[in-house]
Amino acid sequence: MAVAVKVLNLQHRGASRSFLAECEALRSIRHRNLVKIITACASVDFQGNDFKALVYEFMVNGSLKEWLHPNLTTVVLQEAPRNLNFLQRLDIATNVACAVDYLHNHGQTPMVHCDLKPSNVLLDDELTGHVSDFGLARFLPEGTHNLSSNQTSSIGVRGTVGYVAPEYGMGSEVSTYGDVYSYGILLLETFTGKRPTDEMFNGDLDLHNFVKAAIPERVIEIVDPVLLLETEEGHTSMRSHNIRDCLISIFGIGVTCSSRSPSERMNMNDVTDQLHPIKNKLLQTPRRGERLP
Template sequence: MPSLWYFAIFDNHLGSGNAEDLSFVCSLTNSTRLEFFGIDRNGLGGALPKCIGNFSIALKWFGVNENLMFGEIPGEIGSLVNLDHLNMYSNKFSGEVPSNFGNLQNLGALRLIDNNLGGTIPTSLGNLTKLIILSLGWNNFHGEIPSHLSKCQSLRSLDLSNNYLSGTIPPQLIGLSSITIILNLSRNYPSGVLPMEVGNLKTLTKLDISDNMLVGEIPNSLGDCTGLTSPRMGGNFFRGSIPQSIKSLGGIEELDLSRNNLTGQIPEFLALFRSLKLLNLSYNSFEGMLPLEGVFKNATATSIIGNDELCGGLPAFHLPKCTFKRSKRRKIHILVSSACATFVILGIALVLVFLYLRWLKKKVKEPISTSMDDSCPNISYRALLKATDDFSSMNLIGVGNFGSVYKGILKENGTTVAVKVLHLVHRGALKSFLAECEALRNVRHRNLLKILTVCSGVDHQQNDFKALVYEYMENGSLERWLHPNPTPSHRNEPTRTLNFFQRINIAIDVASALDYLHHQCHIPIIHCDLKPSNILLDAEMVAHVGDFGLAKFLPGSSSNTVTNRTSSVGIRGTIGYAPPGNLFQSKKVYLGKRC
């Protein structure tokens, strides 16, 4: 049929997932007038043949989505320069996106979501100036969030969610005013602040930046996005209060600010949003009285758990009553007035203390550092400060109970390291530091995270400062590889990022480390908190067991006194039950992790 221009067999039950299912495709190269090719939503398997590059130059629609196709995407598709829609989502395509896709100058929609594609997002996609919809989510893309996509001045919908993208959010991309439908950057690994250019998205409907590593305050410019109906910002490290500028977003239907570090009172204006149907403020540090109107009348539509300082609200929220007694305020006022005379005396004492501290500060030498062994140089607080760019949030790679971990580059030799800065204000942090130093001082094994040196001294404000410096692990924790992200609702199987042999090798590495700690060490050591997030992978995917902050020496050993001194908590490890990250089964196995 050389005059065939419309070929559509979608929404059937064709194919059996075999490589031969697509044997008919090459025969369509004889149809020189073909404009529409749609075989989506079947059971067709196999790899796409390269003969697709010989399809009619008049082809405008190419749809193979929701099948069982695999292998790499043929670069020959890049020769179909009149394509308007390219839909290949929900298959098992792997490899990288062909760079010659940038030749598809007439492309209006590119949907590659929900595959196994990897590599970096090619810069050539910035040439697609007519592109309206770009969906690359639910793949394995890595590298920085591409700023070159800001050249797609017609872009209205952008989905980069559920990948491994890192770096900062490019201001020129999040400020691309043409995006009006959805901007989804969720479940990646970007750090830094949310750029104030987000205010350029004045007509954007849906914004999803949840489950990332963003820090800082929510910018006031977000209030300029008056078209927003669904801002999702949960699962980050945002701090400060909810900005008053959000009051102008009266059309919001769903607002998620959960799992952040937000503080202050819940703004009253949220109760005035008539269209607000779902509100999630859980697991922050809000305080004060919970509003009673609007969405706060519905306890099933509002989530405020994990905010221990809230009070009032409907009985269904089970919050304590708010107590504001004027008599107490008056008593406080009287006490303050009567203490004025005492303040004069205290003021003189404080001046004397201040002068003494100034004199003492001049005598303080450079902070003292110690090294775990003679082969590692001593390092100072100032050197760590320079290595991490003043402990910049841009270099923050993890936060734990007792400290924050930063990526750093030592200026002396250019070595990339991981610096764990202890939060000494937290109860048990100092004991955790001592336990880890004691545990790692005399252990040597290829599957144990190597501690290069420690720093123990004071910072520039004369506050106690303690840090551990480790080898940098390029591939992060095992937790991110085993449980990278939830799977799409329309897929029955999770996306696998570790093959069978990698899992076997990681299991052997961990077992070797535990065998060494339990049976081959001079002093047997029990880790007490073994879990996927404490197993780190280097560039060669070799596993290293780390975080000995809760380590315990075997009772009866010569270091029994050390055990008592470095014990940081009564019950060790992850409290309750947690998934250990079973390496070989798809089902989660829950085991107690108390030591």
């Protein structure tokens, strides 16, 4: 069988702690939208140096990041560009939401991922999303949404610039609300095609405010142009007003989840509850006599 092997560079600070955190996390979680670990290896190499590696099931379609932001080398090697259509993006966003909801609310012990981003969402042969990389994951005391006050993010939870919750930068406690923020940014990126670190964002303008200012009247103007091209060429039977309504709902979820104040963000089980009806609406067939977009 094909596998993916993650070899840790133990020269990097915190690598051993990351290895232990990932082993501990993956030992106690099982969900269809989480990458499955096959085995772990902690030994020495031929030079007598410590060696640590994790072996995962192989995800043939790479990461969500590679699909949203293909690099020049990837484009040149491919005969035709790989694009995700509207429904595929919505399915992947729902897959990730279900995985995070499981981590927060349905596992043996509540867990915070701490590094949600497109490069940590891997896609199988059916383009189903699987959350990966639990090197920063933290377990929470049962019945709580955050760590106790003596286990703050100053220990080393930083996440990734653009996706990390703003309160972490001020030393706030690790919490499920931090994952919700990262998910909100990921959702906005998935449908706008813009990274949160895009050079267009500076000063008070960030991805959150960029989308928030466009809701509801201008959502078509901020959507990933690839999706507009898809509808213009008639590759979908979705009605234009359906697409617009679905975008308003999707962007609304992303904006709420990425609010600066943790108390204003949604719970992940509410996110999943709202995403499923959007897909149903998206799949509604056109009425007789109605032109397709």
